[in-house]
Amino acid sequence: MRDEAVLEIASHIPKTIEALARTRSLGKGVAEGKLGNEIIETIRRGLADTAALDPPASTKIDAPPGAGPLVELLRVLLKQRCEEHQVAQKLLASADDLDAIAADDEAPVRALSGWRREIFGKDALALKHGRLALTVRRNRITLIELSDGDGDQQ
Numbered sequence: 118m119r120d121e122a123v124l125e126i127a128s129h130i131p132k133t134i135e136a137l138a139r140t141r142s143l144g145k146g147v148a149e150g151k152l153g154n155e156i157i158e159t160i161r162r163g164l165a166d167t168a169a170l171d172p173p174a175s176t177k178i179d180a181p182p183g184a185g186p187l188v189e190l191l192r193v194l195l196k197q198r199c200e201e202h203q204v205a206q207k208l209l210a211s212a213d214d215l216d217a218i219a220a221d222d223e224a225p226v227r228a229l230s231g232w233r234r235e236i237f238g239k240d241a242l243a244l245k246h247g248r249l250a251l252t253v254r255r256n257r258i259t260l261i262e263l264s265d266g267d268g269d270q271q
Contacts (some may be wrong), residue, residue: 118143118152118203130160178217178224191215191241193251197258198237209237218245 121256122142136257137156138148147153180188192215199206209227217224218241229238240260243249250261 118147120208122204126156126160130164131157132160132164133177134156141144179182179196179219180199180216184216187219187245188215190244191218193258194240194244194260195237197251197260198240199270202236204236218242232270237265 119142122140125140126137129140131140134149134153134157137143137153139146140148145256147232148156192212195206195210195261198204199209209228210233213223214226214228217226218238219230222242222245225230227233228241235269243262244251248263250263252259252261
């Protein structure tokens, strides 16, 4: 499914197959098929989870002084995870989110909760605390998990 379809579904929140079929970036056949039923069921579950509907905190948290290189590493990690999972970066984390994560492990940002945490947030915190390293292999960013002792070296 294309990112445009996901964004349109998220913004219009169709509750029926007919409403889903009106999604421009999603074919009518897809909407009326098995995937369409799964999308509608997922929307129903999401709407039932009232915590998922809470707006993110609007308080912007600035990265602490000297955290610029960490924020840049988080940005590289974000790009890598988005490519691997074929998700648009703006769906996972914003630049403000990266600053907030650099400043606070418990920052009130979406990137640290739910499916976003699974795809990006856990790795972002592991990178921040030296439990994850980035390297390049065959022109691709690769993640390497470090043992607890490896990340503590200065």
